[in-house]
Amino acid sequence: MGYPRLGGEGGRGGDVWFVAQERTTLKTIKDRYPQKRFLAGTGANSSVKALKGEKGKDCEVHVPVGISVLCDDGKQIGELNAAGERLLVARGGLGGSLATNFMPCKGQRRIVHLDLKLIADVGLVGFPNAGKSSLLSKISHAKPEIANYAFTTVQPELGKVMYADYKQISVADLPGLIEGAHANKGMGHKFLKHVERTKQLLLVVDISGFQLSIKTRFRTAFETILLLTKELELYKEELLTKPAVLAVNKMDLPCAKDNLSELMKQLQNPQDFLHLLQEEMIPANTLEFKDIIPISTYTGEGIEELKARIRKSIDEEAEQENEEYRKKKLLLLQTSEEGQVNRS
Ligand SMILES: Nc1nc2c(ncn2[C@@H]2O[C@H](COP(=O)(O)OP(=O)(O)OP(=O)(O)O)[C@@H](O)[C@H]2O)c(=O)[nH]1
Ligand SMILES: [Mg+2]
Secondary structure (H helix, E strand, O other), rough: OOOOOOOOOOOOOOOEEEEEEOOOOHHHHHHHHHOOOOOOOOOOOOOOOOOOOOOOOOOOEEEEEOOOEEEOOOOEEEOOOOOEEEEEEEEEOOOOOHHOOOOOOOOOOOOEEEEOOOEEEEEEEEOOOOOHHHHHHHOOOOHHHHHHHOOOOOOOEEEEEOOOOOOOEEEOOOOOOOOOOOOHHEEEEEEEEHHHHHEEEEHHHHOEEEEEOOOOOOOOHHHHHHHHHHHHHOOOHHHHHHHEEEEEOOOOOOHHHHHHHHHHHHHHHHHHEEEEEEEOOOOOOOOOOOEEEEEOOOOOOOOOHHHHHHHHHHHHHHHHHHHHHHHEEEEEEEHHHHHHHHHH
């Protein structure tokens, strides 16, 4: 792209910045900049008299919020997580100076890759067919595809849960995880990276235990929870530190009540039941659920309660963040006051 981003006499060339903007998508970038090239300006020539001229005009490229910018070798240059954040992607070249015999330098050249991760308050995590999309369509206006086969959802979809006081919570419907997802089975990495960006997890399990298209056709809800935990742990241990709520789905099925009481026993003393799984499938840590809610997306059982618990969990987390922020501010204030007293 041919911006004349030359610096003024002896000045530095303009830089290339990525600026995060709401409502920008990867497609918008492709449409707006089909050439896919952004040039950092070359520095300007200099005469002996004017060694430091004005810097060239920067090039600003609008990119979606939630993007990671990676170099050709896979190293991360940076991330843009909020609207308005800016990232310097390529520096303009230095202008001519005495040191360069008044010759200017070219701008930095870099091939970059953009990796978009979804940002949502809550991410739905579960095996295929557990009812994640059914749940999203029940609690929000989103219309995800729902079907009785595994991997119906192949793209994450966002829904907004509305509350009476107009608060909105974003929930991401993610494709189902399978055993081996951490090793990229079933495009596991592509799905798991979205889990990284959600503030909280909502695990959805099918209480009937039937699983489609997974090694074993039957996995109890308890086994499913351990397997999901293992996948999250193997991909990135920190994922297990996110607050998590468990939705036990398909409570309308005949076997559900008995299975639920069995599951509650198992979750109270997980150590006593770990032998049910092969050793390599047992996670090192178990997920602590803030709440366990039996639901049915068919009958609507538990749905309002689940919505209320999600809200409570999000509010509690926000309150905790505020508290930490206040403490930090106070500490800063105290240390700067002490510094002033010491100086006077
Ligand atoms: N009996 C019963 N069936 C349900 C319930 N919720 C969902 N289902 C059925 O379970 C099947 C899978 O539902 P989906 O919502 O597509 O499941 P998913 O977890 O999004 O599946 P993937 O997108 O493949 O990961 C569908 O046939 C649904 O109709 C429920 O509460 N009770
Ligand atoms: Mg789905």
